[in-house]
Amino acid sequence: MSDDGLPPLREVIATHGLAAKKSLGQNFLFDLNLTRRIARAAGDLKDVTVVEIGPGPGGLTRALLMEGAARVIAVERDERTLPALAEIAAAYPGRLEVISADALEVDWVNVISGPAKIVANLPYNVATALLLGWIGGEVWPPWFSSLTLMFQKEVAERIVAKPGTEHYGRLSIISQWRCVATKLFDVNRSAFTPPPKITSSIVHLVPRAVCEPVCELRNLQRVTAAGFGQRRKMLRSSLKAVFERPEEVLEGLGLEPQKRAEELSVADFARLAQKL
Ligand code: SAM
Numbered sequence: 001m002s003d004d005g006l007p008p009l010r011e012v013i014a015t016h017g018l019a020a021k022k023s024l025g026q027n028f029l030f031d032l033n034l035t036r037r038i039a040r041a042a043g044d045l046k047d048v049t050v051v052e053i054g055p056g057p058g059g060l061t062r063a064l065l066m067e068g069a070a071r072v073i074a075v076e077r078d079e080r081t082l083p084a085l086a087e088i089a090a091a092y093p094g095r096l097e098v099i100s101a102d103a104l105e106v107d108w109v110n111v112i113s114g115p116a117k118i119v120a121n122l123p124y125n126v127a128t129a130l131l132l133g134w135i136g137g138e139v140w141p142p143w144f145s146s147l148t149l150m151f152q153k154e155v156a157e158r159i160v161a162k163p164g165t166e167h168y169g170r171l172s173i174i175s176q177w178r179c180v181a182t183k184l185f186d187v188n189r190s191a192f193t194p195p196p197k198i199t200s201s202i203v204h205l206v207p208r209a210v211c212e213p214v215c216e217l218r219n220l221q222r223v224t225a226a227g228f229g230q231r232r233k234m235l236r237s238s239l240k241a242v243f244e245r246p247e248e249v250l251e252g253l254g255l256e257p258q259k260r261a262e263e264l265s266v267a268d269f270a271r272l273a274q275k276l
Helices: 009-016 032-041 059-066 079-091 127-135 153-160 170-178 217-229 235-241 246-252 266-274
Strands: 049-053 071-076 096-100 116-121 146-152 179-187 200-207
Touching (some): 009 079, 032 116, 032 200, 049 059, 059 071, 059 079, 071 079, 079 096, 127 153, 127 170, 146 153, 146 179, 153 170, 170 217, 217 266, 235 246
Parallel strands (some): 049 071, 116 146
Antiparallel strands (some): 146 200, 179 200
């Protein structure tokens, strides 16, 4: 038995025949000390609904409940996991609701009411799409107060990357314009069953109340797509895709037209988006 009176996760997997499926990005965490550390990284959970994507056999779900989450809504696509998750729900009456669905299809605003945080060890094949779904919406501020998410390390580095660095790009700009994004810690591949090919990292994102400089999100997406679509080119050339006279626009903002996209800050891109 584990601290929560439920069977160890290896036993849960064996009892319910949960052989990991690669197509669903299944890399499970069995160490409750590690999943509790991830749960704690999300801060106080006592007065919020925690939304978890992909509970699988429930390692992180159990940690969230042990760390005091008032309520957990867990969205899982793999129906094989439902009996194992029902056992956790029975051990924590009224605190765990499991939604059997594809998280990419959920209409969050209609499902979640009241303060909420998202905490998940994301399936790597849809991790970026889920993140962009949450932070790339037209309505802002969003329905959640923070995101504490496990990504492949390379994706985590793209989210928090600063200008002039290798990983800086469109994902960094959208993430950092909308949120304060921090990489918290790495998780070695050996912590997972089966182990993925590379290291993973936990990222914490807190939505900004106001995203400044203020601009239209879709315009920010257009200028970053143009700039980073031709990453090696000077902006006076790459931004021709969105401005008739990019040189004039850049100079008007005090930016050198010879610069490349990776040399501009998030604020520079937002100011360019204002010009569209
Ligand atoms: N939370 C568990 C843990 O930490 O051990 C499992 C994490 S595993 C990396 C990702 C989980 O997401 C799997 O349980 C998988 O079945 C589920 N999943 C994959 N695609 C999904 C989707 N589109 N919607 C909801 N769940 C999904």
